[in-house]
Structures are given as C-alpha cells and as structure tokens.
Amino acid sequence: METLLHNLSEVFAVSIIHSLWQCLIIYLVLRIFLADIVRLSSATKYNITVTALVAATGWFIYTLFDQAAHYSWQITTAHAAAGAPQHLPLIASLKEITHADERYEVTIEHYLPYISTIYIAGLLFHSLRLLSAWMQMQQLKQNTVTDQRLQKRLNELSALLKNKRAVIVSYAERIDVPCVTGYLKPIILLPLSLSTYLSAKEVEAILLHELAHVKRNDYLVNLLQQVMSVVLFFNPFVLLMNRIINQERENSCDDVVVDITGEPLVYAQALLKIEQNNVRYLPLAMAATGKKYHLLNRIERIMKTKKPMANIRHVVLAFTILIGSVSSIAWLNPAIGSGKLSVKTIKFSGIINSFADNDTTAAKKATKKSKSNLPPPPKPPKPTKVYTKNGKTYYITPGMDDPKLEAMGKQMEEYGKQLDKYYNSADFKKLSDDMAAKGKDMEAYYNNPDVKRVQAEMEKAGHDFEAAYGDDSNAKKIGQQMEAVGKKMETYYNSPEFKEMNAKLEKKYSIVHNQPYPREESERSDNYKQYQAELKKNIPADVLAYNDQMKELGKQMKDQFNNPERKAAQDRMRALGDSMRIAFNNPQIKAQQEQMRKMGEQMRNYNNNPDMKRIQKQMKDLGKQMKEYTNSPEFKKRTEEWKKSMKAMNFDYNYNFNYNTDVAPDVVVEPAPVVAPVTVTVPSVPAVKATPAPVPPVAPEKP
Template identity: 30%
Template sequence: MEAIIQNLVKALGWSIVHSLWQGAILYLILFGLFTLMPKASPRIKHNIAFGTLLATLTAFIFTVISTFTLPVAQSNPGVKFNEQDYVVLLKEFQKGQFATENIFPFIVAIYILGMIFQTAFLLKGYLKLKNIRKHNIAPVPAEWAVLFKKAAKKLDISKSIGFYLSTSVSVPLAIGYFKPVILFPIALINHLNTEQVEAILLHELAHIRRNDYLINLIKVCVETMLFFNPFVWLTSRFMHIEREHACDDLVVDSTHTPLAYAKALLHLETLRMQQAPAMSMAATGNTHYLLKRIKRITNMEKNYPNVKQQLLAIALTLFTFVTVAWIAPNSNKKDVAKNEKTEIETQATIDIETEIREVLTFASDSDTIAVPERTPIARTMSGESTVIYHSDNRPDSLNGVCDDTDLKAHMSRIAENAEEMEQYHNSPQFKAQIAKIEANAKEIEKYFESPEFKQKISNIEAHAKDVEKYVNSPEFQGKIAKIELEAKKIEKYFDSREFKQKIAKIESRAKDIENYVESPEFKEKIAEIETKAKNLAAYYESPEFKNKINKITEAYDSPEYQEIHKRYQQELEALQKSKRNKTIQTPLLVLF
C-alpha cells in the first residue's frame, strides 16, 4: 500500500509540473488564434477557449494515468550492499530526478489542501445559490411578465423558466440548468424603464439559451482541479469575456437599441451593492470590464492590442518554461555538454526572435518615430561569441522580413484604421453623442438634487418612521402581548388534564362504537333489517300487492265511488255553511 501511495504522489507531482508547460503551450495557441482571428464572433472565441480549458484538463489526467504505475514485488537475495555502496547510492538518490521527486510530497500536500479549499468555496457558492432561489422572492409586475414572455419568444426559448423579484440579490441573475430561474433585484422596479428591462431580460435569457450555467459549472470544476495553473485562470478569463460579449450581441441584434442597453448596464452598476454569487450568470460583473463592454456595445471601443496583457502573458510563459527547465533533472552526466550546446542554440533562437520583434516594432513605428543609429553588440555565452544586430545593421534574413510587401500592406492598413478612428473621435457626430450622454447625466443628477425627488425620499423615510413608531408603540405591543397571552392560554388548555380527559372519553366512546359496530349482535340486526327490507321489496313487486293496488285504483275510478265522493263534498259544504250562519246569529242575539 505504501508503494502505491508513493507512486501516486510521484505521478501527481510530475503531472503538476508538466501541466504548467502544457497549459502554457495551449494558452499560446489560444492567444495566437485570437490574434489571427480578431473579427471572429464571440461565440466561436468562447467555444475555442472552452475547448482549450478541456484540453488542459485532459492533458493533466492523461499525464497522471501514464505516469502512475502499480508496484511489482521483486526480490533478489543474491544482491548485497555494503556501507560504501549505500553511501554512493544515497548520493545518486539526492541528485537529478530523485532530488526533484523529494519535494513532490510537499507539492502534492499543498495541492490536496488547495483542492479542499476550492471545493469548500464551490460548495459554499452552491448552497448560497440554492438559498437565494428559494427564499425572499416575490412575483414580478404584470407588465414585466408580458415583457418576459415576449423576450423568451424572441430568442426561441421553449423551456419553462421562472422569473421573480428577490431581496437577496443586487444584480439580475440567471440560476439553474434543468429548472432555470431569473432573479431581479426588487429595487429595480422604480429605476428601469420598459426598454431597459427588456434588454436586461434578453441578456439573462441569452445565458439560458447558450447553456452558460452548465458550461460555467464545468469551468469551475476544471478551475478547482487545476487551481495551481495560471494559464487555466487566463483561459477562464477569456471564456468569461467572450461569454458576455456573445450575450451582448444577442441583445443588440434583438433590440437594435445599443445605447439603451448600455444605459441599463450602467444603471445596474450604480445600484449594485455586492458581488454576484459563484456559478451564477450576472448581467454586469467587474466594474472595470463593464466600461469596455459599454464601449464595445456603442461601437466606441478601440481595436488596439492590450500591450500590458501581451507582455504579461509572454513573461508568464517564459517563467513557466524556465521553472520547468529548472525542475527537470539531468539524468545522465554524459549529456551535460550536449545540453549546454542545446541551451546555447536555444538562447540564440530566443535572441533572434527578440530581434524580429524589435524589427517589426520598428517597421510599424517607422512612419512617425525616428530611430537613432545603434551599433552591434557582441555577447559571449559559454566561451562562444554571438553578435546581435539591431534594426540599423540587421542581417539579410531580417531584411527579407522587413521588405515583405504583405507586411508593408498590413502596416499601411493599420495606419489607415488608426487615422479613421482618430477622425471619428474628432468628428462632430461622436462629440454630439458624448454631449448627449453628458447632458443626460446632468439631467439625472439634476433630478436627484431636485426638491421633488428629495421630497419623495423624505416622504418614504417619514412613512418608514411612522411604521417603525407604530410597531414600537405600546398599543401595538399590547396587541401582540394579548395575542401571545391567548396563545399561551390555548396551549395551556390543550396541555391541561381536563382537555386530555375529554379527548380520552371521545376516543373511548369512538372505540366502543367501533366495537359495537364490529360485534355479532349489531351485524345480526343489520342482517335482519336487510332481510326485512328484501322481503318488503319482494312483496311490493309481487302480483298480490299489484292486484290490490289495481282494485283500489278501479274502486276510485268507479261511478259509485264518484257519486259517493260527490255527495260527501255537498254535505260537507252544507255543514260548513250552517256553522257560519250560526256564528253570525249568535252576536246578533247578544246585541238585542
């Protein structure tokens, strides 16, 4: 078992080391593709970055599997070591590859601790999202519900999606994959107009349409496993940028109102009070990056390369290669001379590449900047002298690069684009747009400073104070005390002996009734009643009963019965008439 753990530690250690240069190479490829495809759609760039992230994880897993080997028990009793041999073996063990592998237990221990920390952070974010989507939510206004249905129809989304207001979020969020939910801060009801609400809804629905929640969950898992690799985080940053750009493009293509969308994003940023939870899809994000998004949406972004980011990426890549080269051991002393020669050649290659960058930079700036003359510099490396030429004394191989027609045409196009951008920035149209934005900002500021707005705020504060005063008043506290007292009385009565005895009597009577119903005596009575009912029904259906009924009916319909009935009615009427006459004569006699 100990041998297996040692081999596993060794495999993880080498995989962590190799993952650095693997991630560096994949990131350079990604950076090169983005440089060669500046006009590619954000969706394609996002997919390429996601594929690069998965390729980095695949390379790490493959390295672990290929490096790990199960130990095989071996025995050779004929081999014996004396003290001198042991000392020699110990010295060799402390050199080269063995010396490097000595630090792997510490590296793997740090890696496991980092994994635990990242996993805990991931679980904390998941539990926070689960709590947010279930608590402190309220239905949206009817007008927003109509806008939500229209926005979902615009993006051809047929799955069931929840849309609620929440007091637990400060920015709109899209949460979930199988049962997605969109949450809007409840404070947005009075701060966004209909057009802005529709734009923000389209942005969140775009995340759901693109399955960004599932992709982001996979991205977070990869970041958790390869948290030590800086190129994983750089690739994730590319994914985040292009994901938001893709959603922004969907919104602009659907609404055709980029300025209103940009205003909505800016307004959301002013209302934002806290960071969005992990694994959620927020509409705003980082404040510094939001400004770039707004410039891109309003077609004001400069398409110039970020020199700081490029230099940082190149420096980080070189640092990675130097670190791996320092860790990688020299397994054989005989190859030292060969390695030194290879190092010299590699250094010379790097110097030539550096010179090419200088020449290209010189060619791109040659129209405006005059470069002073420079003399060749001689550099000595490992006993050999190498001459490095600058732009004014470059060799013939670099003259071909600088004199290339395609390069000059490319440089001229860059200069033309720069001039067009400068003209646009100095144009009245652009200045008018900036003036409108500044005017709108001043109007908003003026409204916030107006007596009307301040009066509304003061009314809200006064109403809140009145409510707080009423809640803290003796009257309200007395009502609460009465309710609590009544509740305690009811609870006390339910726990009293008297109530329990009543419940026991009811249960006892119910059991007695149940026992009586189940007793043979009751069942015999029921059977007797059912028998009598059947006999009575049979008698009613018998010919004898039907003949009696027919005879009675015939007697009622006979002329004799009709004559007798008629006489009875006449005599009854005569009797009633005579009684009425006697009643009238009696009061008259009393009068006389």
C-alpha cells in the same frame, strides 16, 4: 500504505509541474487565435476559449494517469523489508545517457509531498467554496415572488429569441443584480427594487440578456468551468482563460440584445443603473453586469466607440513567446523521475571561442594547443545586409528576409494608417469627446446625493416593511383558520342531505332560479323570507356557528390590513417610488438621453461608412493571406533554413556578429512596391445642441 501515499504524492506533484508548461502552450496558442488579424465574433472566441480550457484539464488528467502508469503499486519483499518507497524510473531517453555530465539534475524528491499536500488542501478549499455557492443559490430560489405580467412578457421575449425551453422569472430578496440559475428548469431572478430605477424598455433588455444565457446553455458551461477551475486552481494560465471566457460570454449576450432591440443606448443605461446597486457576487449565477472593472469596456463596446483595428503586435508577441517556449523545452529536454528534475547541460564553448578571437596572439596559440572533444563550429553564411546603429554593426541573415511577407506587412501598415487617419480626424474626436462629456453628466446626475439618498431610503423602507409585514404570522394564522372553516362549510353544503332538503324547500316555496324579473325582487318577497327562515331552522347549529366564525375572521383580516402603521409604511414606500419616477423621468435628463441616442446613431454611421467597411474587409483578406503564407511549405522551409543558419553562428544576444565589417554586403532584394488603398472620406458630424445640466430631484419628506 507508506508506499501508496508516497507514489500518490509524486504522481500529483509531477503532474502539477507539467501542467504549468502545458497550460502555457495552450494559452499562447489561444492568444494567437484570438488576435484581431481575423475578426471573430464573441461567440466564436467564447467557444475557442472553452475548448482550450477543456484541453488544459484533459491534458492534466491524461498526465496524471500517464505518470501513475510508470509506478509499481505492489510492494515487493525486498522493498518491504528495506522500507524503501517505489520511485518512478527515468524515461527511456534518460536511460540511454552514458555521460553523466551531459545533463544537470536537481533533487526535488523531498519537495514533492509538500506540493501534493498544498494541492489537496487547495482542492478541498475551492470545492467547499463551490459547494457553498451552490447552497446559496438554492436558498435564493426558495424565497421568490412571481409576477404574472412580467412572466407573460418574458414568454413573448423568449418566443422572439426562439428559445424552446420554459423559463420562469421571479423577484428575489437578497440579490442586487438580475441573474439566471438552473439548467433543466432555468429561473431568472430580479431584485425587488428593479422596477424603481429601470424603465420598461430597460427591463426588457435585461430580460433578453438573461434569456440569451439560457439559450446558449451558459449555466451548464459555467458549472463545468467552475469544476475545471477547482481542479486547476493553482495554474495562472487557467485563471487567464477563465477571465476571457467570462468576458466573451457577456459580450455574446450583449450582441444578442443589441441585435434584437436595436437600441444600444437603452441597454447601456440599464447596465450602468444596475451596476450602481451591485454589491454581491454569485459565481454560479449568470449575472447581467459581470464584474465592475469590465462594465465600462462593455458599454463602450455596445456603443461601438472602440477602434475596430487589428493589432499585429499581439500576434507577433504571442507567436514569439510560443516559439521560444517550445524551443526552450526541446533544447533543455527536461524530465522528471526518481525524485529528480533533469535538464540538458548547455555548452558555452562556441561563445567562449567567439570571444577568444579578440584575445592576444599568445592566447590564440594557447587556445590552439588546448584539446577539446567538440568539433569546431561551421562557418556561418555570409550576411546579405549590414547597417550601423549606435556605433555597432549589425547583420541580418538571408533566412527570414522574406520580401513577400515584408510587402504584406507594409500593406497592412498602410491600411492601419488609413484607419488612424479616420479615427484621428477632428470630427470623430469631437463626437467622441461630446459623448464622453454627456456620459459623465448623466453619470453625475444618477450619482447625485439626493437621488442616492432617496434610493437608499426606499431600499431601507422596503426592507423594514418586509421585516415587519412580509411574513405576518397573525395574518397567516387567520388565513389558515378561514381556510379550515371554509372547507367544513363546503363539505356540508355539498352533502347529499343538504341538497335534498334544499330542493324540497325550494319546491315548497316555489323558488325559481331562472326567473325573468330581477333576483333582488324575489329575495325581498315574503315567500323567499319564509324559505330562508325554514332553511335556517333545518341547518345544524355547528354549521351556523361556522358562518358566524367566518364573519369574525373576515373582520379580523380586514383590521390586520387596515392597520395605521402598515398603511403609513405603504404610503411612505409609494411616496419614495413617486420621487424616484420623477427623478428618472426628468425632462432635462430625457433630453440628454435623446442627445446620446442621436450621437450613438452618428457613431454607427461612422462605423458603417462604406470606405471603412471596404478597408476592414481588405485587412481581413490580407490577414488571411498572411496566415496562409506563413503556413505554406515554402515559408516553413525558409524558417527551417533560418534556424539552421542561426544555430551554426556564434553570436551574442544583440545579434552583433563577429564579422569583418570591411566586407561589402550583398545586394538586398527589396520587396515589390505596395499600392496604397483608396483614401477614406471622413463624413461630417452634424452639430448637437448643448442641453443645460438637469436639476437634481428633491426627496419627499417622510410621512
């Protein structure tokens, strides 16, 4: 048993250590793919990131089983007698090492059980959190209220979105933002107070957002994402990938809403209003707003005020880190086995010899006399370019001096300057500043203390009414009694005995149902009264008692709903709702919303400028050419030559080589001239008249 636990602790700990560099490589490759050199849609970025997370989890599980395969899970007699645990042997490459001083080893055997214990504890903790979130969602689904008109409109929007799955919409009590839950039977949950601060168009936009989650199967993917996050909770790169997934998931649904409605301003306002009421976070639900720090970026993205400009620096940085990480791993050749972490020993003799050239003649002679087992390093290739900065002379090797790539980079830089000129124009900045100012005015209006107070009072009144009358036991009891009495009466009046007796009496008194004259005249006749009297005599007394009991219960039910306190609470909620409608239908704020809409149209006209579209397409094509060139055999060959030349040199990390600066550098081949793109014509911005600040609404007095 001790051996089993020991082996398991080592397997888990070693797999956790390997997972850190594995996820680092996956994350760096992901950042390169997600860079804006080639414009990708949010849905494509989402799919790529989900694939990366699945790959990270699969790699961790594969490493776990691969490490377990190296262990002996059967206790031999010798080990059982000695009480020694079965260790993982070193990998084959380490067995072939003959010189012990060629590798540096750190004993980590004593720490492995602690790492595994912490991992198991964290795994249990995050699993319990996930289970608690699932139970919370199940409780929310049980206490819901349906709305037939809203359900009908949801079905129409679902058909518009071509969603084949049946979706239910309901109001829930303990939520503040709309969300969707469930995969086989998806349910959209809306707050009870949603209709008080959102217009009809804004509600439809939110419903479209949630339907987009349903159509994209986001709930199922999110559930799997949460499970993978629990397994790799310790890995920071998994957290970064989760952040990208959550961001691109919401961006994808935002794109669906904007494409269908064509009104980004309405949708942005709806998100802003909903976020003001958001105080809860449900990890297993697809909420409409997401996290607060991401809301402003989403609204800015929806309104398309962000520069659609590619930044090659992110790609270069990620690519450099990736190359450095892989090179470091290959150079150090780390390995874990027999409770030890082993890396290759780094020899600094080349650097020491480099500094030795500047010593005295006596030191040089002493160095020549000293014996070394290492061969002298080869002479590095002659530099082709030399320049001086801050009193230091620097050299560049011919390996990575690629004229073609440099020309492409200058071309991309020229495109970027054209875009900067466009976005830094006075008209565009004025329009952006005007939109920002209007947005702040509207935000200040919606955050007005009077509006907040009325909203808080309305929410409190709703909670108080729900607590007092939402689950009225008396009304429910009366309703159950009426239902029971009604079933008894229905049983008697549908019995064959009553139908036979009633038919005889109708025939006796000539009661005609399909008569040409009004029924009221027939019921007032003496003949009909005699029929009723004899019918009442023949009905059993207990059935007649049921009639009296039903009348009494109906009176009690009427008194229950005509309670003065209940009516006062309903009037209070109605008055607060009227005040909120007046606040959100204020003519001045409506005028500002119209101005924001016009500014949004102007912003779209800017972004849809033909010259801008052409430059963006040229940048995309050039980025594709750069990617194809860097993946070509020619470029890879030059890269390998550069690596070999760098390896053969003795240099410090300032790239200040120890060459004789008196030697004249070779002629440098300059790249081909770059043809500048056509200058972008910046469209003029029509003037927008300023609107006075809206008057804050006044909350009604309490009834």
